[in-house]
Amino acid sequence: MTAAIEARGLVKRYGEITAVDHVDLTVRSGDVYGYLGPNGAGKTTSLRMLLGLIRPDEGSARLFGHDPLVEGARALDGVAGFVEAPRFYPYMSARKNLEFVAALDGGDAAERIDEALDTVDLTKRQHDKVRGYSHGMKQRLGIAGALLRDPKLLLLDEPTTGLDPAGMRDMRALVHRLAEDGLTVLLSSHLMSEVEDLCDRVAIVTRGRVVYEGALDELIATTAGRYDLRTTNDAEAAMIARRAHGIAGVTVSNAGIAFEGDEVAVAHLTLELAQAGIGLRALVPRTATLEELFFRMTEGTPEQNGSQPLVPA
Numbered sequence: 001m002t003a004a005i006e007a008r009g010l011v012k013r014y015g016e017i018t019a020v021d022h023v024d025l026t027v028r029s030g031d032v033y034g035y036l037g038p039n040g041a042g043k044t045t046s047l048r049m050l051l052g053l054i055r056p057d058e059g060s061a062r063l064f065g066h067d068p069l070v071e072g073a074r075a076l077d078g079v080a081g082f083v084e085a086p087r088f089y090p091y092m093s094a095r096k097n098l099e100f101v102a103a104l105d106g107g108d109a110a111e112r113i114d115e116a117l118d119t120v121d122l123t124k125r126q127h128d129k130v131r132g133y134s135h136g137m138k139q140r141l142g143i144a145g146a147l148l149r150d151p152k153l154l155l156l157d158e159p160t161t162g163l164d165p166a167g168m169r170d171m172r173a174l175v176h177r178l179a180e181d182g183l184t185v186l187l188s189s190h191l192m193s194e195v196e197d198l199c200d201r202v203a204i205v206t207r208g209r210v211v212y213e214g215a216l217d218e219l220i221a222t223t224a225g226r227y228d229l230r231t232t233n234d235a236e237a238a239m240i241a242r243r244a245h246g247i248a249g250v251t252v253s254n255a256g257i258a259f260e261g262d263e264v265a266v267a268h269l270t271l272e273l274a275q276a277g278i279g280l281r282a283l284v285p286r287t288a289t290l291e292e293l294f295f296r297m298t299e300g301t302p303e304q305n306g307s308q309p310l311v312p313a
């Protein structure tokens with residue numbers, strides 16, 4: 001089956017900076033694919049190349065087997081999305097804006113306006129001027145605009161960045177709905193938790209390079225076995241943990257105890273603690289943050305990598 005996106009060896013340079021450095025990506029039909037990396041990793045530049053908005057210096061990208069550089073706009077049939085923030089006329093209502101977009105798109109786009117407004121949950125506010133919209137509503141309207149093209153593939157550049165918690169929740173719910181409707185989605189993000197919530201496959205990018213590509217659950221599995229523990233007596237519990245079979249890397253801080261171990265060893269440890277009269281306040285499997293994963297993959301310190309800090313959600 002033809003991949004929704006197949007990018008091979010994409011390179012984009014700006015002077016001394018290699019914004020995108022030999023990126024290979026394969027997004028299959030039906031994937032909700034996370035393109036995950038810190039600020040400046042090259043996410044927006046990659047999406048621009050995929051959408052045919054800028055020309056790569058090297059490499060090529062095919063969308064459903066068609067190369068936008070060779071075939072022009074025809075290659076973008078069934079593909080929609082926006083990079084950075086969508087743009088609308090603030091003095092017009094959401095509906096008028098969509099009518100304007102539909103007129104440009106042509107075909108039967110205008111007939112999809114009601115459904116698109118409904119999908120993004122803006123039906124009730126469709127006659128309000130976009131000027132009064134929150135950032136989240138504008139982002140959702142951007143998706144409504146994309147849906148007018150009846151896409152099979154949607155590319156979204158950091159769709160939740162800058163949104164408040166309710167805006168993020170609504171946007172994520174919308175992406176879930178679109179995925180359930182069978183749309184293939186590529187979304188960029190700097191939030192591990194967001195990608196975990198929405199995506200089944202992921203590429204982690206840093207400084208223009210892909211350092212991991214694959215199934216998200218396989219990536220998460222590599223981080224399994226780390227726990228945070230709080231007890232009624234952390235000092236003694238840490239001593240017991242250090243002696244316990246199958247438990248390693250025990251550290252104690254004000255936040256409690258952290259250690260590594262498999263599920264069997266952890267079960268034994270809880271029994272030993274109980275026998276010592278120590279109660280459990282919390283035992284939480286720790287999911288690695290993007291930052292931890294990222295540094296583990298690049299095997300360096302933040303300073304050595306010269307990267308900006310990431311934002312674990």
Ligand SMILES: Nc1ncnc2c1ncn2[C@@H]1O[C@H](COP(=O)(O)OP(=O)(O)OP(=O)(O)O)[C@@H](O)[C@H]1O
Nearest residue numbers: 014017018019037038039040041042043044045046
């Ligand atoms: N038009 C341009 N001219 C010069 N440099 C650029 C241009 N576009 C991007 N860059 C540089 O390329 C690198 C990658 O930028 P890009 O915007 O693709 O990253 P990003 O991962 O999307 O980051 P962010 O999350 O901050 O948007 C950055 O160093 C950026 O400064």
